[in-house]
Amino acid sequence: MSRANEGHDTMNGAESLVRTLVGGGVEVAFTNPGTSEMHFVAALDRVDGMRCVLCLFEGGATGAADGYGRMAEKPASTLLHCGPGLGNGLANLHNARRSRTPIVNIVGDHATYHLQYDAPLTSDIEGIARPVSAWVRTSPDSRRVAQDGAEAIAAARTAPGGVATLILPADTAWGEGGAVATVPAVPEREKADPDRMKVAVEALMSGEPTLLFLGDRTLREEGLGLAERICAKTGAKMMAQTSNARIERGAGRVPIERLPYPVDAAIAVLKGLKHLVVIGTTLPVGFFAYPGKPSLLTPPDCTITVLAPPEADQIDALRQLAEAVKAGPAPARPAIARPDVPTRGAIDSATIAQTVAALLPENAIVCDEAVTTGRSFFPPTHAARPHDWLALTGGSIGLGIPMATGAAVACPDRKVVNLQADGSGLYTAQALWTQARENLDVLTVIFANRSYAILRGELAGVGANPGRKALDMLSLDNPAIDWVSLARGFGVEALQAADLDAFVSGMRIGLGRRGPFLIEALL
């Protein structure tokens, strides 16, 4: 699958890899390089078409690659330094694995012959990579590295999409004899199993309480439209998985609710259900287990049919279902009026959601790591102008600011609004600097409740009886974080909003300008 060298007399491995990446549609690299990656970095100057975005921390690079991949629908690459650099990027690669985002994750390593000496940075990179990667390979030499890169692109793009980790020993980058490679064909998605299709159709036609449980590609306009028609015809209901990589939503689009995060609330909405048909996601299970509560949240007598797992052709499955149930045209959908901004009350979940619903610009991208504050954001924002909603998929906090960074790189003409819990934002706030450096059009809204608020609920949920020390472990107010100072430290302008008027006016300011801006909303 290699092709001729296109007039380059000689080329080192690094250059052959960069040319292969660009040729394979990988146009952005989110980097935090070190010594072992210097030839890759140097090769970037000899090859047009690769945008390099520097990150101060690897979690920023991997989270940005996730945000980019969700919006661009093709992989960015990372460039990380050895096992520890990969370690720093691991949490957001875990999220990317759960959002099934294609990423070509490039990790430099020592020269192959140097590994035997166990120099300080030596580590088992493949071992660290495997838990988050759909594909892992260590390239053996400079003549092979481009082909490995091409196969990494294909692996990242293979349904359902995932992290392909290519480990690049330094001598595979600096060695000569590289030749550009082309990306192998990616396998087609499999169609739904006919037997399962029959069971799903029977469930839908049974007249019994049935739920279409949806994720992944089904949550874009086409899939949601098909699901809506199926439900209108059969009386089934539809619901999205709790956390989803990307939902196309807002005024004029199909409003879909998410399975609630709290287990009791989830059990309540699934109560009485007789059939569950799953497309593009996993089963409705608790985010965590709690003593005395079930893991699988459907009623015991509910049948479950996994019609199309994430790697299957989800849209085709919906089309087949629609045809089998003889779904009609799209039903009339009652228009919901977009609310005005709130004028009274505190800054809380309700007024924040109302403000976002009122002010969100057309075609915005919402990056949601609002955690507790954001659980009830969906109902009010169905009426917001059309937008994409990107959520924390893997539960590994610290995604929001990097994801917004990557989404803004992918979509420079769209406003990105990062709804960000404060505790989570503190994991990877360094990504604000990348927003400043690249002048990305991101408004970050920090919900400063100054605690790990989610854990206060979780303590009760698991039946733990907290004392002073325990509660102290959930509090971030001693000292209070000053987000305006932090943002300025990273070169991003910011303001603090202590009441609702200041919050609404801050949102107008932040949405009315281009470039990065941060609002610290004191809850």
Next chain:
Amino acid sequence: MSRANEGHDTMNGAESLVRTLVGGGVEVAFTNPGTSEMHFVAALDRVDGMRCVLCLFEGGATGAADGYGRMAEKPASTLLHCGPGLGNGLANLHNARRSRTPIVNIVGDHATYHLQYDAPLTSDIEGIARPVSAWVRTSPDSRRVAQDGAEAIAAARTAPGGVATLILPADTAWGEGGAVATVPAVPEREKADPDRMKVAVEALMSGEPTLLFLGDRTLREEGLGLAERICAKTGAKMMAQTSNARIERGAGRVPIERLPYPVDAAIAVLKGLKHLVVIGTTLPVGFFAYPGKPSLLTPPDCTITVLAPPEADQIDALRQLAEAVKAGPAPARPAIARPDVPTRGAIDSATIAQTVAALLPENAIVCDEAVTTGRSFFPPTHAARPHDWLALTGGSIGLGIPMATGAAVACPDRKVVNLQADGSGLYTAQALWTQARENLDVLTVIFANRSYAILRGELAGVGANPGRKALDMLSLDNPAIDWVSLARGFGVEALQAADLDAFVSGMRIGLGRRGPFLIEALL
């Protein structure tokens, strides 16, 4: 090895584990907990003797545990949340592995029965832990967890010391039937092999150029004293490994130099050597490989004798050597005068080192992540008041601020001075907040060269030819980080020093007060 329940009628696994940790000498937990750790957190209130130190990011927790363990010479525990939390802590666990620091690394996981559902946070925690851990175990149930904790303490303390990762499924914490366990005996360190001892003595007595190459325990006062006597008798020289967990040094102590980091400089100092005797460390190899340069830096005709690897009884090996060569008493050592503070020049490596040498208080702990700026800090600071010097051992940057935090927790009566490169500090600056929260006596000195300065040298070192894009990947000045704002954002007072006078006066201010303080020195 369990003992009776000491009057506790019933106890859940979490409480039995906390009691076992405290009983086993683990008195500090550096935590960043989540839902799966809530019972452990709740148990902290029922057990006296465990200090909990909250960190905003797991790299802060693991780096603090490293700094604590280096100074306290016993393990702290961490408390991390699932695979992604461990991932965030991995880079500093890599450093701890290289510094051979005992750490009981506790990672919460889903309840055992919940794992089959592959909920979003599910991951292969053992797989992520193994590359940085000397010992990994997933506890199976609440009756077993205390015993597993006791064995983790023993594993962490087993020579040469290391990271023992205990994975704690939520139901092992909340389940009943826990019973406190006692820590098993730790194996004695092995003595040096007699044949190797003979070879080492012959080398030392040969009259040919011989070097004692030292690390780990040999770099404390006793070991250095023995090495000095051996060298005085035999004419051998002594040198420390490039990066070391802890050196006892300063006025009145044996001044030892480190193997230089740059490969050419290291080859130059080892030139002509006929024999290398290694105690408490690994071979002198390049931190990285460079095209056309060797990995092993001793001359080809130099014999190498690994007399005592890090896990062996290093001090006994030195004692045996001293006896075998009939070493005399400690030689007279010329006193070196402590310098005055510099009064002219720019803020640079030389004037910083001179200022530190002049002002460092008695018994200070220096946490050195100065990277390029700090390479020549040793010669001038041999004359500083006696102090400990803790370095970045594993090459994974982002250790300095957390390590200083942990050292200050271990030694509340000693001043901690963190000499910190700016690029590296940006990985884990959140640890400043923990310093503020715990009112730790840490002076952080940021060397703001606003670049990944080390990589400028590395680009040349690997023979890469940088262009604009490549150089742009090494620059942190667009926008410049404002460290004073960052520090204030995390609740730490700070000042910026733009010239030498301001730097010296800032150092006097920072050293003259108690509690956390930060100086941004513009280089």
